[in-house]
Amino acid sequence: MTSCGTLYIVATPIGNLADMTHRAITILNNVALICAEDTRNTGRLLKYYEVTTPCVAFHDHNEQQKTALMVEKLQSGSDLALVSDAGTPLINDPGYRLVNLCRKEGVNVVPVPGACAAITALCAAGLATDRFHYEGFFPPKTSARQQLLQSLKEESATLVFYESPHRILDTLADIVTVMGPDRPLVLARELTKTFETFASKSASEMLQWVGDDHNQQKGEMVLMIAGYQRDPDAVSHEVVQTLTLLSQELPLKKAAALAAQIHGNKKNTLYKLGLSLGL
Missing domain, CATH: 3.40.1010.10 (Tetrapyrrole methylase, N-terminal domain)
Structure with missing residues (x-):
């Protein structure tokens, strides 16, 4: 046999x-x-x-x-x-x-x-690598691309994409629109080749830089997006509701501590919020 x-x-x-x-x-x-x-x-x-x-x-x-x-x-x-x-x-x-x-x-x-282009780019990008999502190529159409970005807007892992030169400006514009002008990006271009380039900028700065230099619109590209960083002082409507309900049965300090534990906020932030709301 x-x-x-x-x-x-x-x-x-x-x-x-x-x-x-x-x-x-x-x-x-x-x-x-x-x-x-x-x-x-x-x-x-x-x-x-x-x-x-x-x-x-x-x-x-x-x-x-x-x-x-x-x-x-x-x-x-x-x-x-x-x-x-x-x-x-x-x-x-x-x-x-x-x-x-x-x-x-x-x-x-x-x-x-x-x-592997994705790993080669990621290891030299200076972005967090303990968790990352490889997403392949962006969708070619603006609506689908923005929908994908919206679904990933609050993803805390570093996002790794491939992109083609003729779509890079449109993609960068969509990132600014959906994820905001300050989201950190790294663009790795022409990896291991003569004109290898790494650029680390905010989304708006990257759009301006690539748009101003036609040479940055050429070659193989890996585009990396820093993961979403939640503001520890940001308080959602759900947190306010929890704090309000708890404060009806507990002293504000205790209510703030419990609400902070439930939602992951800082207890001092919630305590000050409770005082401002008259709870």
Whole structure:
């Protein structure tokens, strides 16, 4: 009985070709076939590293049709590698159906880690990284983009997006509109390439800066939005209601302490609020 082959998910450079790992080169040399998002683009990388393994197109438009064929090859004993145009496959790239079917059919899937634009940008952005949300590309239409931003407006984790050069100004304008002009942003552009740029500015400053310099509207972009910082002194209508109800049964100091514990506000802030309201 023929043993099953292995599908290798191989990360490739996002710009600087020197970021290709030795392990990745070895695997690409040894597999039977390389499934590539764009064979021309991958062909240049393979030529640079003198890899002669055959390459077949595997992209958004043919993934559904070719997935079963690739799994058959794997089940017949062939090892395959999956690569995208740049970075780590499946992160906003084709391959989900293939990996999913391999898992269901018991085919071994092995990740070969390397560059990823989102992580590369995030680690050098200076924004909080204990929690972050990767959101992929923004919707192309203004209404959908603003709706998404509205849903994320009070998200405390750092938000990580990809964006295309021809939409960056519209997206920045929407961030100013929905999240406010002072929301901190970091724009990482052309990562690992000659004109790599990191810019850290408020939303309104970023819109002005990118709009004034056409060079900042070119290349691959990762846009990061600082997480929402709740004002500890801000008091919502619900907090006022709680404080008012509690103060009807308890001394104001005790009511303020309980309301602060329930809603996460500062008890001194609520105590002063209660005094101002005559509670």
